[in-house]
Amino acid sequence: MLGLYTTLMAASLLVAVALVEASSADPPTYRCVKVASPPRIDGNVNDAAWRRIKAVKPFILHDGSGPAMRQTEARMCWDDHCLYIAFVCEDPDIWGTFTKRDDPIYEEEAVEVFLDPDCDLKHYYEINMSPRNVVFDAHVTNSSGVGPDRGSWAKWDCAGLKTAVRIEGTLDDRTDRDTRWTVEMAIPFKSLDEAGNSHPKPGDVWLANLYRIDRTPEPEHSCWSPTLRHPPAFHVPSRFGRLRFEK
Ligand SMILES: [Ca+2]
Ligand SMILES: [Ca+2]
Ligand SMILES: [Ca+2]
Numbered sequence: 001m002l003g004l005y006t007t008l009m010a011a012s013l014l015v016a017v018a019l020v021e022a023s024s025a026d027p028p029t030y031r032c033v034k035v036a037s038p039p040r041i042d043g044n045v046n047d048a049a050w051r052r053i054k055a056v057k058p059f060i061l062h063d064g065s066g067p068a069m070r071q072t073e074a075r076m077c078w079d080d081h082c083l084y085i086a087f088v089c090e091d092p093d094i095w096g097t098f099t100k101r102d103d104p105i106y107e108e109e110a111v112e113v114f115l116d117p118d119c120d121l122k123h124y125y126e127i128n129m130s131p132r133n134v135v136f137d138a139h140v141t142n143s144s145g146v147g148p149d150r151g152s153w154a155k156w157d158c159a160g161l162k163t164a165v166r167i168e169g170t171l172d173d174r175t176d177r178d179t180r181w182t183v184e185m186a187i188p189f190k191s192l193d194e195a196g197n198s199h200p201k202p203g204d205v206w207l208a209n210l211y212r213i214d215r216t217p218e219p220e221h222s223c224w225s226p227t228l229r230h231p232p233a234f235h236v237p238s239r240f241g242r243l244r245f246e247k
Contacts, residue, residue: 027225029242043166059222062232068222072212087111087183094178096130102154105130112211118196121237133165160188200245207240
């Protein structure tokens, strides 16, 4: 009898441990607050709107193993016209060589936003920015769930996108120590019309993820919702977090 009791206890403990592990790995939810007065897109994140908003932090390493060394904070808010996103990227070495829209800035250092308004997990928007305020934007199809299909997804440009970056340090001086770069973007809902559910109302949910790539001294890929992939991969829609639009 005692043996059966011990076995049952052990089994229930295993279930409890499995539940804890499952819940800690569940993608997170962010309450995206509606603002009466939107932030000014100038790269300076001191706007009253941002100061009142809870940040996504810390960013977690892609494999879920812990917080990133070079930390990032992100904030999101919205109004009737746009989704606004701010990033604060701690970075002792701020650099970037690409200069044109849709250059592969993800091969260097970047922040990345993936947005899936209709939550189909197959088609989503990707908007990346570099410390030089270079934009890579794409409307991606990902049939396999583990990476984009073959295609020229970057042909899509986010119409009316506004972006700005502010550098605290010296861009491209690799010899000194920088502090951080701050990013603001305003993404017009109208520009996301190829997806359904692209003009949110309070209570609506989109799926989304936020990422950071830092390369020096060693490559570091970090996320709002870790994709739990190794080697690092960001195109994992099943790991997107929930972006809940609130009043
Ligand atoms: Ca601002
Ligand atoms: Ca860096
Ligand atoms: Ca593009």
